[in-house]
Amino acid sequence: MDYVELHTHSNFSFLDGASHPENLLQRAAELKHSALALTDHDNVSGAVRFSQAAKEYGVRPIFGAEITLHDGHHLLLLVKNQTGWANLCTLVTLAQHAAPKGEAKLPADALKGHTDGLIALSGCRKGAIPAALLRGDRRAALAIAQRCADLFGKENFFIELHNHLLRDDKSLIRQLVLLAKQVGVEYVATNNVHYAMSDGHGLQDLLVAIKHKLKIEELRHLRRPSHEYYLKSADEMAVLFEDYPLAISNTVKIAEQCRFDLQHGIQEMPAYPLPDGMTAIAYLRQLCLEAISRRYPNASPDLLDRIHQRIEHELSIIAQTHSEHYYLLVWGICRFAQRQRIWYNGRGSGANSIVAYLLFISPVDPLQYNLVFERFLSPERQAGDFDIDFESGRRPEIIAYLFDKYGVDHAAMVANVITFKARSSLRDIAKRLGIPEDAIPSLRAELDLFEQDIRKNSGLAGGSQAKGITWRYLIDFAGQLHAFPRHLGQHNGGFVITRKPIHHYVATEPTRMKDRFVIQWDKDSIGDMGWVKVDILGLKILDVIAETLRRIEERTGEQISFDNLRYDDPKVYAMLTLADTIGVFQLDSRAQSQNLPFQRPKKFADIVIAISLIRPGPIIAGTVHAYFCRLLGQESVTYLHPSLKDALADSLGTLLWQEQVALVAHALAGFTLGEGEQMRRSLGKKYAGSEIERWEAKFIAGAAARGVSDEVAHKVFEQIKAFGSYAFPRAHAAAFAVLVYQSAWLKCYFPADYAVACLNNMPVGFWGPNVVVSDARRRGIEILPVSINKSGAKCAVENGGIRLGFNYVTTLGDTGAAKIEAARGSQPFVDLTDFYKRTRLPESQIENLIICGAMEEWKVPRRELLWRLGTVAAQVNQLGLVFEEELVDLPPLTQAEKLRAELTVLGFSPDDHVMAHYRDWLNKKGVTTSEQLKRCRDGQKVRIAGVSMVLQRPPTAKGFAFLTLQDEFFAEKDAFYMMDIIISPKVYDAHHRIVRKLLLAVDGRVQKRGNIINIIAERIYDLQERANASSV
Amino acid sequence: MTFTVPAEFQPIRVRLDEGSRPVALFWGNVEYPIERISNRYRVPSGSLEEPECHDFYEITTSGWLMRIYHNLQTDEWGIEELWD
Incomplete structure (x- = not known):
């Protein structure tokens, strides 16, 4: 007898289902089930993965969902056809929108009008009908069953029977069958599957425990009452329902009716308004031709030929892939940004397109860099996405434009499936397993390598066999949970826009913002479906560039346009070669800037390589080291196989760019470029699963066929x-x-304006404001302190120097700054009483202004102002009563106190470096300065000290941490002497409480590689604590 | 009336059919053919470290209604309750 499981929860029933869709399908294939339904709780998030994997395993997919009704009862819905899918998505959407995030409740009466194309099953024990029978209310059960039969039609409504070997299952089945007969509908067996294999119950219990934040042993009624919720064979199900063979045969009957599958291809896009009688392609052509003279002002006839050929080539593929309205839609967004003077920059694979270049979507001329259009769009790959960065402060204007233009029902954000990570979930799992709290803090530090460390930890935990088993479960579960969906979040910028309301195609959920929705598919699902999104992203560097240009224009009247910027200025490249890059986009990080003196960029293509190198992909693949060895002539440029030369020549034989994966696969294994791109995408997925093995086998076989x-x-x-x-x-x-x-x-030509823009848009880039300020000072730019009469809300250029703004005074905030500016008007504050009366700021904020020196121009010592503040506040607040001022002889702040106070309030000192204050004492302690460090020999033991600038523990660094310290000599020389420290996991663990302090000293050994100096840390000290102990 | 069988008297032997269903039980030296299985259910218990699972059968024998159990870990059978 055949059996089809019609009620299956994958792990997209978040924190309930305990198997990936792929594992369920694999098991269904092993059991020779012809079809399998996916019916996750109130969502269709797993549908695309399910559909894709179903093809792989040769099992026909059936789509559905278990919907939560307004009264909390469940109802199972299965999709028969396209109308049914649209109705399912609409119902899931309605249920999601009617409840708080993470819950769903389908409003009463919402089913009406949305049942076409759907088959309904009465659901699990939480279904309204079984629940009524279980509480003995047969009359209610009958009424509900009749209502469902009326809504869906008797032929589309089935009473669902379960037998999980619970004590009352048989009795419930008998009652349900009787009810079905009474209503005149049929019944069907399902197993309400929550995991693929019978041993999956442990993981399912764990997920429920995580969901309810309980230990597994505390779950009680929340725990599934038996271990029978796995995907069973036809024989097993036949035995369980031996008295009701119709219940089994009806599974096949229902499956036969459910013939819907998701259709691959670009979604229906809204039709862009076109000039009369013009097609979208013709309009695109016209726009491109009009833009040639602007983009290519001095094009030779030969280049013009190439431009025209490229335009026609791209337009033919755009037409084939039905992407013309998508291009126009993105063009519309960019035009809006231009009109509003919002800075933007198109990037991603869309920058392979000359049409995008001519529409001013992307700044990259693909002909200049020989970029292949098919990386973005091809009949094989279908559509690619445009990624566009906007000034982050003005991104909401772009989003509002999208919703206004296309309507809130037609535009939604793409989801981001938040998944468990093996290591980060350890703590959560440990708690649920009841591993003692005091053992938990050491978990991540101890468990560096899973298998080895579990043995060690089980020993640490007491060594008893029982504890050992619990620890083993911890590791097993952590491994199993890796890449498990946990909940749906939002993609950071992806929007989909559709012609019909989105819920006709996919269910949506509300976000925290009113009238902003997120679809239940993530970017992988969108990509696999062949849909396109527009990535509307915020990028702080664009805010910095926009503000710099605005400030230059305001200050000098000069309007700078980048349209005619030539990318070949030797002065700019000389600056980059010196690694003088603080605040420069992408190149200011420690890792990037260390490479620049080796690379010595001289042309734009060198910048392209520089920013491509320091990425997890090239780092893990070992590209960076190999590239520099080859660049510096320490290693010859070789290829693993001669056929790879064309693909890898530009990057000296190393794998650097995504496009090269397809080129390598093409050259070595005979893949088409489209297949190569598909392989790259598959390997980069969060859950690549068995796809890796499949691609590997194909790759090896293809290479072998070519004699490799x-x-x-x-x-x-x-x-x-x-x-x-x-x-x-x-x-x-x-x-x-x-x-x-x-x-x-x-930065090169307007360093003060640029530094001001950086300071006003923090966080931007790698470094904090203290480094930007030090860098500006190093360039001879005066740093002017915050002044209650001269500062504005933001930092500004003043007589060539940088006047710090109120935005750097802790706790003042935008409101406090606005109050000061409004109260000041054109009349300066004359003393503290005047300031207090006119601003009425809280005393704590005025204290901070005093501490950071904002009232220095009154020539009253800061300590005295702080003392007076209490009296002034009392006088002003108590109806002007005059207090006799108590005169106290207060000593002025020492330089050390002043520096520390400024450091606390501003995060840096505007006129001195805090390390200067400690220098005499540090000299006595034998501390090496950053300036002296460059003269130290490799392996020399040193002690250094400074202000902590950055502490990083990148995931690619195997537990190593990177710390950067800065002392006062950083700011006085022509080059940079930041002190870069490498901290091994062992040293880090030993000093993890100290290493985040602001002022640190480090003992270690010098490691010199060319001009690059690192200190390998051996011991770390809290400098402030040591100084205090020595009364410094 | 219900009679709960004391632990020391619970162990039985069972004869199974081809589908692994009990068809007769041996209590002491007496064989009780099973006339009907009216219900069967499964109860997991124990902990992660020491899991246990019992199948329970509500059966009719000559003159008795019984609830017997099968410990799936140890493969031991026993009588839990009797009704006359």
Whole structure:
């Protein structure tokens, strides 16, 4: 007898289902089930993955959901056809929108009008009918069953029977069958599956425990009452329902009616308004031709030929892939941004397109960099997405434009499936398993390598066998939970826009913002469906560039346009080669800037390479080291196979850009470029699962067919696999490089305006404001303190110097700054009483203003102002009563006190470096300065000290941490002497409480590699604590 | 009336059919053919470290209604309750 499971929860029934959709389908295939239904709780998030994997396993997918009704009861819905899918998505949407986030409740009467194309099953024990029978209310059960039969039609409504070997299952089944007969509908068996295999119950219990924040042993009634909720064979189900064979055969009957599958291809886009009688393609052509003279002002006839050919080539593919309205939609967004003078920059693979370049969507000329359009769009790959960065402060204007233009029902954000990570979930799992609290804090530190450390930890935990087993479960569960969906979040910028309301295509959920919705598919699902999104992203560097240009215009009247900017200024490249890049987009990080003196960039293409190198993909694949060895002539440029030369020549034989994966697969294993791109995308997925093995087998076989040795093929595939985690497409890197150059050019020629814009848009880039201020000071720019009569809300350029703004005074906030500016008007504050009366700021905020020196111009010592503040406040607040001022002889703040106070309130000192204060004492302690450090020899033991600038523990660094200290000599020389410290996991763990302090001293050994100096830390001290102990 | 069987008297032997269903039980030296299984259910218990699972059968034998159990970990059978 055949059986089809019609009630299956995957792990997209968040914190309830305990198997990936792929595992369920794999098991269904093993059991020879012809079809399988996916019926997650109130969502269709797993539908695309389910559909894709179903093809792989040869099991026909059936789509559905278990809907939560307004009274909390469940109802199972299965999709028969396209109308049914639209109705299911609409119902899930209605249920999601009617309840708080994370819950769903379908409003009463919402089913009416949305039942076409759906088959309904009465649901699990939480279904209204079984629940009524279980509480003995047969009359209610009958009424509900009759209502469902009326709503869906008798042929589309089935009474659902379960037998999980619970004590009262048989009795409930008998009652349900009788009820079905009474109403005149049929019944069907399901197993309400929550995991693929019978041993999945432990993980399911754990998920429920995580959901309810309880220990597993505390779950009680929340725990499933038996271990029978796995995908069973037809034989097993037949035995369980031996008295009701119709219940089994009806599963097949229902499955036969459910023939819907998701259709791959770009979604229906809204039709862009076109000039009369013109097609979208013709309009695109017209726009491109009109823009040629602006984008290519001095084009030779030969170049013009190439431009025209490229335009026609792209337009033909755009037409084939039905992407013309998508292009126009994105063009509309960019035009809106231009009209509103919002800075933007198109990037991603869309920068491969000359049409995008001519429509001013992207800044990259693909002809100049020989960029292949098919990386973005091809009949094979179908559609690609445009990623556009906007000034982050003005991004909401773009989003509002989208919703206004297309309607809130037609535009929604893309979801982000938040998943468990094996290591980060350890603590949560440990709690649920009842592992003692005091053992938990050491977990992550101890569990560096799973298998080895579990043995060690079980020993630490007491060594009893029982505890050992619990620890083993911890590791097993952590491994199993890795990549498990946990809940739905929002993609950071992806929007989908559709012609019909979105809930016709996919269910949506509300976000925290009114009238903002998120679809239940993530970017992988969107990509697999062939849908397109527009990534509307915020990028702080654009705020910095926009503000710099605005300030230059306000200050000098000069309106700078980047349209005619040539990207070849030697002064800019000289600055980059010196690693003088603080505040420069992408190149200011420690890792990036350390490479620049080696790389010595001289042209725009060098910038493209520089920013492509420091990415997880190239780092893990070992590209960075190999690239520099080759660049510096320490290693010859070689290829694992001669056929890879064309693909990898531009990056000296290393794998650097995404496009190269497809080119390598094409050259070595005979893949089409489209297949190569598909492989790259598959390997980069969060849940690549068995896809990796499939691609590997295809790759190795393809390479073997071309006479490539097994060893070389495996080596190349391993490189590709490691690389797959994250790397730039070349076009994207080129688009980013435009911003790198623009920001570097502004820093080079307008350093004060640029530094001000950086300070006003923090956090931007790698460094904090203290480093930006020090860098400006190093360039001879005067840093002017906050002044209650001269500062504005933000920092500003004043007589060539930088006047710090109220935005740097702790606790003042925008409101406090606005109050001061409004009260001041054109009349300066004359003393503290005047200031207090006119601003009425809270005393704590005025204290901070005093402490940071904002009232220095009255020539009253800060300590005295602080003393007076209490009296002034009392006088003003108590109806002007005159107090006799108590005269106290207060000593002025010492320089050390002043520096520490400024550091506390502003985060840095405007006129001195805090380390200068400690210098005499540090000299006595044998501390080496940053300036002296460059003369130290490799391996020399040193003690250094400074202000902590950055502490990083990147996930790619195997537990190593990177600390950067700065002392006062950083700011006085022509070059940078930041002190870079490498901290091993062992040293980090030993000093984890100290390492985040602001002032640190480090004992360690010098490691010199060319001009790069690192200190390998051996011991770390809290400098402030040591200084206090020595009364410094 | 219900009679709960003391632990020391609970152990039985059981004869199974091809589908692993009990068809007769042996209590002491007496064989009780099972006339009907009116209900069967499964109860998981124990902990992660020491899991247990019992199948319970409500059966009719000559003159008795019984609830017997099968410990799936140890494969031991026993009588839990009798009704006359």
